[in-house]
Amino acid sequence: MDRISNPQESLAFLGGTSAMARAMREADWAASPLGPPQEWPQSLRSVVNLVLGSAFPMFVSWGPQLVTLYNDGYAVLCGEKHPAGLGQPILEIWSELRTDLEPLIARALAGESFFVENLLLRMRRHGFDEDTWFTFSYSPLVGEDGQIAGLYCTCIETTQSVRTQQQLRAREEWLQSLFHQAPGFAAVLRGPDHRFEMANQAYSVLTGNRPLVGMTVAQAMPEAMEQGFGRWLDKVYATGEAFVGRSVPVTVNQGEGKAPYETIIDFLYQPLRDAQGQVEGIFIQGHEVTEQHRAQQVLQAFSDSIPAIAWVAAPDGGLERFNAQWQDYTGQSAQLALGHGWVSAVHPDDLPKARAAWEAARGGNQAWQAEYRLRRQDGVYRWFLARVVPQLDESGRLLRWFGTTTDIDDARHATQTLRQADQQKDEFLATLAHELRNPLAPIRTAVHLLGRPNADEQTRSRAAEVIGRQVGYMARLLDDLIDVARITQRKLVLKKERVQVGSIVDAVLEAARPLADAKQHLLSAVLQDSKAEVLADPIRMAQVLINLLNNAVKYTDPGGSIQLAVRRESNELCLTVMDNGIGLTPLALEHVFAMFAQEQTAIERSEGGLGIGLALAKGLVQLHGGSLSAHSAGVGQGSSFVVRLPLDDGQEPPATACHGHNAAQVPARKVLLADDNRDSAETLADLLRSYGHDVHTAHDGAKAAELAMQLQPDVLILDIGMPGMTGYEVARHVRAQSWG
Incomplete structure (x- = not known):
């Protein structure tokens, strides 16, 4: 070392x-x-x-x-x-x-x-x-x-998160225990046919310990349907309005050999709503008249949901009591929170909307829900969902509110992130379709020209140039997409060699100069040490710098100045592309290397592209063990992009690919070309035949394997995905032969 x-x-x-x-x-x-x-x-x-x-x-x-x-x-x-x-x-x-x-x-x-x-x-x-x-x-x-x-x-x-989950599970189990051990009878029905989802012990005793869960009311208690309970259930499910029965006589069958018995019950049919407010079931709660002192409404309120925070409020919204979760989250003491002190924990911007929902519900004594932010004891606001039901007396007068308040902050952010990702995907697909469709018009026109019998040689040559230029543009777009995918999947392989930075700079300046000259830019380079060496893939590094230079050219007004500066810093080589163009906002700087990111001012000046160039450049630089950063003083202040690469430490570069030969210098070969895309196969075959090669084609894997056995070709060109056999399978089959 x-x-x-x-x-x-x-x-x-x-x-x-x-x-x-x-x-x-x-x-x-x-x-x-x-x-x-x-x-x-x-x-x-x-x-x-x-x-x-x-x-x-x-x-x-x-x-x-x-x-x-x-x-x-x-x-x-x-x-x-x-x-x-x-x-x-x-x-x-x-x-x-x-x-x-x-x-x-x-x-x-x-x-x-x-x-x-x-x-x-x-x-x-x-x-x-x-x-x-x-x-x-x-x-x-x-x-x-x-x-x-x-x-x-x-x-x-994750200690706090795990403990919170444990507390929630314990609270859920506690609520279930309350439900099943409650002295009053209770049950939950789901769906329009009123199927029992759960029923507590008291309900089982009330109905003679018959099977209930999984059965509809009509199946489990036909005598109840005959006595009119089914009509009340249907009305509650259809209207979403709770039904309170007072001193209602009911006859319950006790089974074969046992006489039915009659009892008097008070009960409540409360509609259960989903997140969209639609009725999805009915909660049944009640008791025999002799047990009226049992406070089943409290059990009902806690059984409507599994709350993180539970509370009871007076009709005017003054808080009467709450569970420990409220104080744990807000840090408010009982003295501060009771009455209307709890309002101070609500975000000021959300309070009017929450108050309006409460006022609307209060006017009709209806259940209601609202989303608002609550301040945590450390000052951080998080989004919560409040679900509230009223308690009414015999005359329908509002007695109090029962509410649960659940933390939905993570869910809201996840939904927002998903929405942004979906929007970004749609924008990218639209851009991709646009960028791929644009070259098709001149290509289609050029193809028609080539097919015209009266087209002269100059016209044909110009049409061929158009096709070549537009196909090259499409290929570059697809190559960029493939490169990004390979970098993301860590499949892109660099062909590193020891290279002098001066040679890379010369190449990229030559490539960028026509575009710069077209916009009358002054394009220059300042090299502190042109012989400084880095261990890099010269083609990929040139790709990075050309991308940065082309961006500078595109987003600088005509007559601008663009400079590529190279200097040493410690054990790194810094390559900086500077311009006096449109610049970047602070927000744009945060996302400039994100996939498909394009600032609005940049979009207005865009000359095509998918918005992946900088993401690709950053990925390529990172594969070299370097970094790419962006800097700008603001809109109209120009931009600079800094590539930092480790200087060559004297290590031997990895083996590079062998050098190819000019196609015209290669001796004639027997070639087997297999591709299920017939146009691709036949055009490539025609090109190879024009160089004197003996070319045979196949359009599926099985035929390729068969022809290979017959021809024993010198060269196989195989598509990977083919029907019958893949290109890999054909290659393995040929390799297994003595001549392969």
């Missing part, structure tokens, strides 16, 4: 202003198993730089002793174990978790990348043992010799 003479340069990968970056720079690594940072392998430097730059808690453990380095986020999770844990073996830092961590570490060191969700760990980080939960991913790290040299982990503590 080459030593870096300048100590500051050797610590560049520990750059940044974070506390852990400073701690690592100031640490005495000479006594550590890792040794001085300037001797650390490049793979370790890269991952440490990644860890320090991450906003998520991350750590890396390296070497036989798994010496551990971590960022600010992980330092917080360490509690009192930080800062002593920096540079210590991971199993010594978390000695109390050895039994839990050893199997995970072993999996990572065996080459496995994996994800674990909500793992319970009993750790000691604040001077006492505590149950914690974490979601994390482990990945192996490969050293310079190609062997696994360590691991890195990204983790998020």
Whole structure:
């Protein structure tokens, strides 16, 4: 490994202003198993730089002793174990978790990348043992010799979330228990045929312990239908209006051999509504008159939903009581919240809408719901859904409101994100259709010209040029899409070689100059060191710079100035494309590298394209181990895009593809060409025949395999996806032959 003479340069990968970056720079690594940072392998430097730059808690453990380095986020999770844990073996830092961590570490060191969700760990980080939960991913790290040299982990503590879920489950079980153990009878019916979804013990006793769940009222209790209860149920389901029965006589059959008995009941049929407010069922609650003192309305209110926050309010909206979840969330004491003090927790912008919904419901004594934001005790507002039902007396007078308030903030954001993604998809498909359709008109016209018998040679030549130019444009669009897909799927392979930056700059300036000259731009380059070398794929790096230069040309008014500057910075090479064009807003800078992102001012000046160029450029630069950033002082202030690449460290470049030959210089060959697209196969065959090759075609995999056995060709050109047999299967079949 080459030593870096300048100590500051050797610590560049520990750059940044974070506390852990400073701690690592100031640490005495000479006594550590890792040794001085300037001797650390490049793979370790890269991952440490990644860890320090991450906003998520991350750590890396390296070497036989798994010496551990971590960022600010992980330092917080360490509690009192930080800062002593920096540079210590991971199993010594978390000695109390050895039994839990050893199997995970072993999996990572065996080459496995994996994800674990909500793992319970009993750790000691604040001077006492505590149950914690974490979601994390482990990945192996490969050293310079190609062997696994360590691991890195990204983790998020989910303790609060898990405990909240446990509390919700406990509350759900509590509500179910209340329902089933309630002294009054209760049941839930679903659908227009009133099918029992649940019924409590008291209801079973009332009906003679007959089977109920899963059966309709007509099936389970035909005598109730005969006595008019079915008509009341139908009306409630159709109108959505609750029905209250007072002192209603009912005759209940007790089964064979038993005499029916008559009892007097009070009951309520309450419609159940879905999220859209449509009636989907009926809640039944009641009791025998002798047990009127039992407060079944409270049970009803809690059984209508599974609330995160439950409360009871007076007719005027004054809060009378609430459960512990309200105080846990808002931090409001009972003294502050009771009465109308709870209103102070509602976002001021949402209060008028919520009040209007309440006033409308109050006028008709109807159930209502509203969405509004509530302030958490730390000052953060989150969206909640309030669902409220009224309690009425015998005369229909409103007694009080029962409400549940449920946190829907995450669901709202997820819906908004999904809506934006769907809109972005639609915009992209429209743009793609437009960009692919535009070249078809001149291509179609050129094809008609070529088919005209009276077209002269000049016309035919011009038509062929049009077809070639437009097909080339379409191919570039599709190539960009394929490149983005390959980068996203990590399938794009770079053909790196040691290359002087000056040669790349010359090539991209030559490529960009015609477009710049057409708009009368001054295009220039400033090279600090034209012989500086980088280990890069020259074609891909040229692709990046041409994209940046072409963007600068397009989004700069005629007569503008565009410069490509190259300079060294520490152990990096910086290539900056600067212009004095339209510039970027702060919001645009945040999303400039997002897929399909185009600012409105840029769209107005757009000359075609899918909005993936900068995303593709950033992906290509990152594959080189570099970075791409955008800078602008604002609209009309120009822009600069900075590519940073690591300077060549003297490593041997990976093997590159062999050089091809001019088609005209290749001896005639026997060629078998297989493609289920007949036009593609026959046109390529005609082209190869024009160079003197003996070409045979097949249009499915089975025919290709058959012809291969007959012809024993010198060259096979196979489409991958074909009916019968794939190109891979045909190739394997040919390879298995003695001549293959």
